[in-house]
Amino acid sequence: KAGVTQTPRYLIKTRGQQVTLSCSPISGHRSVSWYQQTPGQGLQFLFEYFSETQRNKGNFPGRFSGRQFSNSRSEMNVSTLELGDSALYLCASASQGDGGYTFGSGTRLTVV
Amino acid sequence: DQQVKQNSPSLSVQEGRISILNCDYTNSMFDYFLWYKKYPAEGPTFLISISSIKDKNEDGRFTVFLNKSAKHLSLHIVPSQPGDSAVYFCAASISRIGSGNTGKLIFGQGTTLQVKP
Numbered sequence: 001k002a003g004v005t006q007t008p009r010y011l012i013k014t015r016g017q018q019v020t021l022s023c024s025p026i027s028g029h030r031s032v033s034w035y036q037q038t039p040g041q042g043l044q045f046l047f048e049y050f051s052e053t054q055r056n057k058g059n060f061p062g063r064f065s066g067r068q069f070s071n072s073r074s075e076m077n078v079s080t081l082e083l084g085d086s087a088l089y090l091c092a093s094a095s096q097g098d099g100g101y102t103f104g105s106g107t108r109l110t111v112v
Numbered sequence: 113d114q115q116v117k118q119n120s121p122s123l124s125v126q127e128g129r130i131s132i133l134n135c136d137y138t139n140s141m142f143d144y145f146l147w148y149k150k151y152p153a154e155g156p157t158f159l160i161s162i163s164s165i166k167d168k169n170e171d172g173r174f175t176v177f178l179n180k181s182a183k184h185l186s187l188h189i190v191p192s193q194p195g196d197s198a199v200y201f202c203a204a205s206i207s208r209i210g211s212g213n214t215g216k217l218i219f220g221q222g223t224t225l226q227v228k229p
Contacts, residue, residue, distance in 0.1 A: 033217070035219075043201065045217060090155050104155050
């Protein structure tokens, strides 16, 4: 089966801009989570969506937002980008009873 | 507040020997634990998990041990192979992944394993 697909793979943005990242989960998976990975902070949970509803949110400012569509595809948006937002953004999906989340390859965001 | 800690940033072992990666946690509400393996420029790959009702789970060369009283888990890889060289993350959750609950994962900082031929 196809894995979790994240687009784009790489992105360069300027401070103050906004960005939208996309994630297509594994077919049939209804739970989608987003994580930020940075060298200093490691992997940190951003938010999780299940059946188009945000079920949980991590400790990130309101500039980080997301949504999930009826086909379970998800997007996350970061507004007013800061240099510190440069990171690898990972999306993961899971179905009921799975052993663990399956991660995509991530989107590498660089803010200059 | 680092709820999940991997105190060894790196580990080097010889091919064929055992690799033991350790992880400690502080939140007694965690009831599901996972190990992921990560190569550069790729997302983490799920390896093995364990529920808090168990103290051991085995899958091929990988075994995870859970000591709830010590709030400690470990991943054993036997025998270690050069292809196992990667960063290993332990993660914890208060609910089973993908269930009706939130499934939020708290990750440790990772341990870089190098298996020498």
